[in-house]
Amino acid sequence: MTVLSDQVHLHPDQLGAYWMPFTANRHFKAAPRLLASAEGMYYKTDEGKTILDGFAGLWCCNAGHNRKPIVEAIQKQAATLDYCPPFQFAHPLAFELANRIIDIAPKNMKHVFFCNSGSEAVDSALKIAIAWQRIRGDGARTRLIGRERGYHGVGFGGIAVGGMVANRKMFGTLMAGVDHLSHTHNLEHNAYSQGLPEWGAHLADELEKLVALHDASTIAAVIVEPMAGSTGVLPPPKGYLKRLREICSANDILLIFDEVITGFGRLGTAFAAERFGVTPDILTFAKGVTSGTVPMGGVLVRQGIYDAFMGGADHVIELFHGYTYTGHPIAAAAGVATMDLYRDENLFENVRKLEKPWADAAFSLKGHPLVEDIRTIGLVAGIDIKPVEGKPGLRAYKAMENAFHDIGMMIRITADTIALSPPLMINQAQIKEIFSDKMPKILDSVAKL
Numbered sequence: 001m002t003v004l005s006d007q008v009h010l011h012p013d014q015l016g017a018y019w020m021p022f023t024a025n026r027h028f029k030a031a032p033r034l035l036a037s038a039e040g041m042y043y044k045t046d047e048g049k050t051i052l053d054g055f056a057g058l059w060c061c062n063a064g065h066n067r068k069p070i071v072e073a074i075q076k077q078a079a080t081l082d083y084c085p086p087f088q089f090a091h092p093l094a095f096e097l098a099n100r101i102i103d104i105a106p107k108n109m110k111h112v113f114f115c116n117s118g119s120e121a122v123d124s125a126l127k128i129a130i131a132w133q134r135i136r137g138d139g140a141r142t143r144l145i146g147r148e149r150g151y152h153g154v155g156f157g158g159i160a161v162g163g164m165v166a167n168r169k170m171f172g173t174l175m176a177g178v179d180h181l182s183h184t185h186n187l188e189h190n191a192y193s194q195g196l197p198e199w200g201a202h203l204a205d206e207l208e209k210l211v212a213l214h215d216a217s218t219i220a221a222v223i224v225e226p227m228a229g230s231t232g233v234l235p236p237p238k239g240y241l242k243r244l245r246e247i248c249s250a251n252d253i254l255l256i257f258d259e260v261i262t263g264f265g266r267l268g269t270a271f272a273a274e275r276f277g278v279t280p281d282i283l284t285f286a287k288g289v290t291s292g293t294v295p296m297g298g299v300l301v302r303q304g305i306y307d308a309f310m311g312g313a314d315h316v317i318e319l320f321h322g323y324t325y326t327g328h329p330i331a332a333a334a335g336v337a338t339m340d341l342y343r344d345e346n347l348f349e350n351v352r353k354l355e356k357p358w359a360d361a362a363f364s365l366k367g368h369p370l371v372e373d374i375r376t377i378g379l380v381a382g383i384d385i386k387p388v389e390g391k392p393g394l395r396a397y398k399a400m401e402n403a404f405h406d407i408g409m410m411i412r413i414t415a416d417t418i419a420l421s422p423p424l425m426i427n428q429a430q431i432k433e434i435f436s437d438k439m440p441k442i443l444d445s446v447a448k449l
């Protein structure tokens with residue numbers, strides 16, 4: 001019997017009912033990885049073991065776990081206003097949070113549309129882009145351009161513009177009228193890059209080819225992650241995003257940055273757009289907006305996009321889109337408390353301060369016989385390890401299991417890449433714990449497979 005907490009006990013035969021997402025269910029249920037509590041940088045398992053959180057929950061608990069100001073804001077809100085319908089009604093905290101996000105967003109971003117996840121944020125952004133083109137009289141612009149190895153969540157829009165084959169191949173024809181740029185990952189040119197790789201800006205010119213192929217008059221928007229996270233940490237080559245921006249502007253194509261991972265400090269600035277000096281027309285966020293505590297996502301748009309929708313009779317709904325839980329009071333309360341914490345503890349600045357020590361510590365793994373590449377930027381590291389012949393993904397999977405059960409750390413894996421992205425409150429001692437103590441043990445534990 002597994003003890004979940006003082007009150008909850010779980011029999012192995014109770015594990016079947018929950019169909020777990022993006023999980024090898026049978027393997028998990030044979031040796032569950034169950035978490036019972038968390039504080040700061042650490043989780044506790046159901047058996048009371050302490051686990052260092054190597055990827056901030058799932059790239060989301062940027063302020064660290066169970067932070068008192070956020071917990072208290074959630075408790076207070078739940079006891080004050082549990083729910084408020086977001087269609088035709090609202091509550092003050094949704095406006096307050098929207099203003100707080102605008103305060104730290106790229107200068108041209110003036111309005112926030114709330115939803116409940118990154119996937120919803122992406123689908124909302126794509127719908128807004130297509131609708132905007134139609135409203136301004138360009139209704140033929142419906143085509144969307146994504147990128148290979150992009151991850152934009154799991155909605156039909158997100159998987160259509162996304163570029164991860166396993167997420168796409170089972171689900172039919174997806175959306176019509178989508179094309180993709182090439183991804184920018186190239187070990188021949190960019191192996192072991194700290195920060196932005198030197199090689200690859202020219203890959204943005206592929207957008208010109210797609211414009212020539214489809215004609216700009218059919219293309220609504222391009223969507224990319226400024227740094228691709230879920231497909232193994234792929235920072236953009238130097239100059240790449242600027243070039244995309246130029247081509248989009250020259251052809252009246254909207255540029256959407258999916259900042260679900262990079263938003264709220266992961267790269268040392270509130271949003272990656274600021275760090276890279278490239279401003280999109282639309283920007284999606286989720287995860288870090290509430291530090292992972294309550295589901296929330298959103299879309300930021302520039303003034304002209306919002307304004308275009310504000311024509312017509314003023315009693316008529318302008319955008320036929322929204323969710324029952326848009327701007328939920330408890331999520332909004334968590335969001336405001338999270339913004340306070342980011343500001344009061346200078347957490348984005350902490351990332352800038354620690355970027356170099358983090359990168360140097362990660363690069364200390366270079367030379368380990370299993371390590372094939374290391375990429376770092378902000379508080380992110382991607383570490384490619386040698387696949388077991390004929391069994392792609394197995395070595396990283398075993399590494400994740402051993403890390404949890406035997407070494408006391410949680411790592412995120414995609415195929416044979418280990419991605420690390422800890423809470424932004426991390427300190428030098430914990431960086432050392434990750435790269436000098438735990439990671440070598442994790443790698444050594446899967447040397448013989």
Ligand SMILES: Cc1ncc(COP(=O)(O)O)c(C=O)c1O
Pocket residue numbers: 116117118119120122151152153154225229230258259260261286287
């Ligand atoms: C860039 C990006 N977009 C969208 C999503 C989807 O977010 P969610 O899982 O909240 O739907 C993710 C999740 O990791 C992401 O990394």
